[in-house]
Amino acid sequence: MVKFAFIKIQRFFSDIGNFAVLFVNVILNLHRVFKDRKLIIEQMRHVGVNSLFLVAIIGIFTGAVSAMQAAYQIKGLIPLTYLGSATTKAIIIELGPVLAAIVLAGRVGASISAELGTMKVTEQIDALEAMAINPVRYLAMPRIVATTIVMPLLGIYGSAIAIFGSYVVSSAFIGISGETFMNGFRRAFEMQDLWAAMVKELFFGLSISSIGCFVGFSTTGGAEGVGLSTIKSFVISAAMILILDYILWNFLIGL
Secondary structure (H helix, E strand, O other), X not given: OHHHHHHHHHHHHHHHHHHHHHHHHHHHOHHHOOOOHHHHHHHHHHHOHHHHHHHHHHHHHHHHHHHHHHHHHHXXXXXXXXXXXXXXXXXHHHHHHHHHHHHHHHHHHHHHHHHHHHHHHOOHHXXXXXXXXXXXXXXHHHHHHHHHHHHHHHHHHHHHHHHHHHHHHHHHHHOOOHHHHHHHHHHHXXXXXXXXXXXXXXXXXXXXXXXHHHHHHOOOOHHHXXXXXXXXXXXXXXXHHHHHHHHHHHHHHHO
């Protein structure tokens, strides 16, 4: 039992070291961003444009549920005219960034790990190295840069859709006029909340893509290993999103 625990701890620190090496190699290849812009733009299209519909669906129902839940909680305590303030504040700071990041972790992070994992087990990455092509520069760096850039934009887009969903539900089902809702939104909106949300989304995108690349490069065991890597990437990314959300909230807003 002790030996098993020791092996697990040893593997954990080994993975941290390997992840740090990958991350440093990505940083060392950032000077090639302009030269590899076509690869980055292609990944931005894959990560961003292809995720718009999914983020919109998640956003509009997130806003609708937020409005219903907030109205239920504040009913009898404070006037419902504050519903716009309560829902939009929560959506911009928390719900929009976190839910968009979790969606991206499932769609993009798992996709990256599956794609790179398949290349790893079929020895395509070894073939790139045999042709003197750096796999980190050619495969990891464009994906990490593209996801890190696109994530804040998708977060803002998802938050805007969620606020619209909250607006529609408040007007149609709760009995609050659109003007009252928007007055509450304007009263509660602060630019520092938006900047804090974008910083959080930047870190979320960086963690999702980095974890996806690391897990993909570490894949072993054929088709079964690719499936396990896909699950592992999403689980680690989702946990890291929540951990980073707490840490960054304290630094950016809480403190």
